Amino acid sequence: MNIQFRESSEAASPLTAKTAIADCDIHPARATRTELYPYLAKRWQHHLEIYGVHAYQGMMEGPPYPKAQPNASRRDAYPPEGGPQGSSLSLMQKQLLDPNNVQLGVLNPLNTGQGIRNHELSAALCSAINDWQIDKWTSRDKRLKASIVVGNEDGLSAAAEIRERAGDKNFVQVLLLSRNVEPLGQRRYWPIYQAAEEAGLPVGVHAFGFGGNPITPSGWPSYYIEEMVGHSQCQQSALASLVLEGVFERFPKLKMVMIEAGFGWAPSLAWRLDKVWQRLRSEVPHVKRPPSEYIREQVWWTTQPMEDPERREDLFDIIDWIGWDRLLFATDYPHWDYDEPSRVLPAGVSEANRAAFYLGNAQKLYGLA
Amino acid sequence: MASLIAGGVDCDVHPAVPHLTSLLPYLNDYWRDQVTTRGMVDLVSQSYPQNSPITARPDWRPENGKPGESLEDMQRHVLDSFQLSYAICNPLYGVQMVFSEDMQAAFCRALNDWLAKEWLDRDARLRGSIVIPTQSVEKSIAEIERCAQDKRFVQVLMLVMGDTPLGKRALWPIYETAERLELAVGIHAGSAYHNPPTAVGWGSYHIEDYVGQAQAFQTQLTSLIVEGVFAKYPRLKMVMLESGVSWISPFLWRLHKFWRGVRMETPWVDRAPLEIVRSNIRFSLQPFDAPPDEATLIRLFDHMQSDELVLFSTDYPHWQFDGLDALPEGLSPDLVRKIMIDNPHATYPRLT
Structure with a gap:
């Protein structure tokens, strides 16, 4: 009794002291290998048992670059009831949502139907994961919102999935990954942008994915750290493709969110695009304005993993160049490189900027203000 | 405008091979035969289409021929007008694109001999980079050792997008040789196009390839650092050429953060x-x-917290600035001196 009393009183004081935040990158996991089966036709259950997912990479199970931690996740995030990290709503509430006063948590499921060579299976798995997000997560905790996961390589079926979910308040964005068979600006992906724009949903591009291309333009590197750092180069190339193919020009209401690839690279990429566009714009007449303008108007960034300068205040220059209204706080729970909300921003941020960074920008973008 | 000073070192100029036939005098009978019998055409890389605006400044573009193929033009446009003491020639002829290591080696050898005879011999301010057939480490080393006997070669030259990441151990004997012979290793923008030019596949446009060079440099820095090249060869200097500079600090902040997180993977x-x-x-x-x-x-x-990282370059004849405005606004006179003179000399010990 005494112990319980002390625990709850201790928990209450930081709770009331903490301002509400949004966490724009949470990774929910399945507790068991077959947890999606209730949402899949018998045909696909059999298929998975016999052939597996047949991704654009060689491993039947697990990633080609072994992670630094099991499931790339915190060792303290294993649920007491069993299953991998991120698979328990009650532990997520206890570790993440309650103590940090998360008012809006955006779910980005990974290891879904994306990056799979059989596009029919890809569509079936994505649809299943979307149903599962509602049943297991958003219907049980109103703070959580889901992302519409789509079969990324088949634009038409992806668009159909978006249209089916459009208007369902459980979902706040469409989810893509940065690494696909082609750069994301290519026409095969345009039906996704068109459907998202029509539905008024931002498209999140999360680091990772498999498209068969080496993660450097010089072939496959050796180490996990190279893949991790490389996600920001993939994201830069994907964003450059979106700009240069004219996706933002063609879909002016489209909003894109760059998730878990850092943001320190954004000013430099925009400057470089502008400078080169001045010279080479005759090759891309469909890009009508300086690339930095499209980026400034139509792109947002989640914060984690925040770049870590030696002098932490140097980060303010980068954020000033991007715009304080464009960053969305994220922890990446339950992954090991989790950013702790109370520690990520150096001192010296105005109250208005702090509020926008932690909550306001996300509420506005996701229409939950 | 920061003022240029006399006696600077231009670390990136591009003399152009007029045509593959220009190399015929430097090939042996067998390869001369191969070129003619097989009807081989000029090796121009997609990285720099001849008529692309980026490939030559309008006022540096000759009426005929390739930008950068005339020594007299280079003298007039940069060597004299920037009052340079030295300029380092980095030929971008597309020899890296062929897939046969034998052919690549023959073309590299011819290219290096051509550079020495047709450029270095004709202007005492010019220095050279040794272009190597990276598909064969053994042949690369032989070519470096052969050329290094000529003290005017100050650097080994590789492309930022080749067959493998540059930190891979198989390439280390190249770095060992460069360090031993006091040659810097220059990594220049451009691709052999043996891999898609971005890590997310083939883009549609030339502009996309060019923008993507910066990402390629970033992945190569990661590779070189985490594979341990500089732990093994601490005196080795590498120079990122035509890489861009504004991405350096944020990129390193990210690499630093992950290195702290997973350094157990690369304890060296x-x-x-x-x-x-x-x-x-x-x-x-x-x-x-x-x-x-x-x-x-x-x-x-x-952000860089160092005044030693940047080396002066015009990137002649590529179009990066107009007039004599090679130095961006805001550099202090001390920094100009470091960039134009001190840093290049500290980087290239053979530059005398």
Whole structure:
């Protein structure tokens, strides 16, 4: 009794002291290998048992670059009831949502139907994961919102999935990954942008994915750290493709969110695009304005993993160049490189900027203000 | 405008091979025969289409022939007008694109001999880079050792996008040879196109390839650092050429963060990535990829926390600036001196 009393009183004081935040990158996991089966036709259950997912990479199970931690996740995030990290709503509430006063948590499921060579299976798995997000997560905790996961390589079926979910308040964005068979600006992906724009949903591009291309333009590197750092180069190339193919020009209401690839690279990429566009714009007449303008108007960034300068205040220059209204706080729970909300921003941020960074920008973008 | 000073070193100029036939005198009978019998055509890389605006400044573009093929033009456009003491020639002829290591080796050898005879012999201010057939480490080393006997070669030249990441151990004998012979290793923009030019596949446009060079340099820095090249060869200097500079600090902040997180994976990396870059890696000034305002430039150089990272370059004849405005607004006279003279000499010990 005494112990319980002390625990709850201790928990209450930081709770009331903490301002509400949004966490724009949470990774929910399945507790068991077959947890999606209730949402899949018998045909696909059999298929998975016999052939597996047949991704654009060689491993039947697990990633080609072994992670630094099991499931790339915190060792303290294993649920007491069993299953991998991120698979328990009650532990997520206890570790993440309650103590940090998360008012809006955006779910980005990974290891879904994306990056799979059989596009029919890809569509079936994505649809299943979307149903599962509602049943297991958003219907049980109103703070959580889901992302519409789509079969990324088949634009038409992806668009159909978006249209089916459009208007369902459980979902706040469409989810893509940065690494696909082609750069994301290519026409095969345009039906996704068109459907998202029509539905008024931002498209999140999360680091990772498999498209068969080496993660450097010089072939496959050796180490996990190279893949991790490389996600920001993939994201830069994907964003450059979106700009240069004219996706933002063609879909002016489209909003894109760059998730878990850092943001320190954004000013430099925009400057470089502008400078080169001045010279080479005759090759891309469909890009009508300086690339930095499209980026400034139509792109947002989640914060984690925040770049870590030696002098932490140097980060303010980068954020000033991007715009304080464009960053969305994220922890990446339950992954090991989790950013702790109370520690990520150096001192010296105005109250208005702090509020926008932690909550306001996300509420506005996701229409939950 | 920061003022140029006389006696500077231009670390990135591009003499152009007029045509594959220009190399015939430098090939042996067998390869001369191969070129003619098989009807081989000029080796021009997609990285720099001859008529692309980026490939030559309008006022540096000759009426006939390729930009950069005339020594007299180069003298008039940069060597004289910038009052240079030295300019380092980095030929971008597309020899890296062929797939046969034998053919690549023959073309590299011819290209290096051509450079010595048709450029270095004709202007005492010119220095050379040794282009190597990277598909064969053995042949690369033989070519480096052969050319290095000529003291005017100050650097080994590789493309930023080749067959493998540059830190891979198989390439280390090249770095061992360069360090031993006091040659810097220059990594230049451009692709052999043996892999898609971005890590997310083939883009549609030339502009996309060019923008993507910066990402390629980033992945190569990661590879070189985490594989342990500079732990093994601490005196080796590498120069990122035509890489851009505004991405350097944010990129290193990210690499540093992950290195702290997963350094158990690469325990031989015994110094922080930021320190390794400050001691071993340099970047050419052009293209200077930041807005033309002094305040931004001051912040960018302040983020680097070093005045030794950047080396002067015009990137002749590529179009990166107009007139004599090679130095961006806001550099102090001390920094100009470091960039134009001190840093290049500290990077290239053979530059005498």
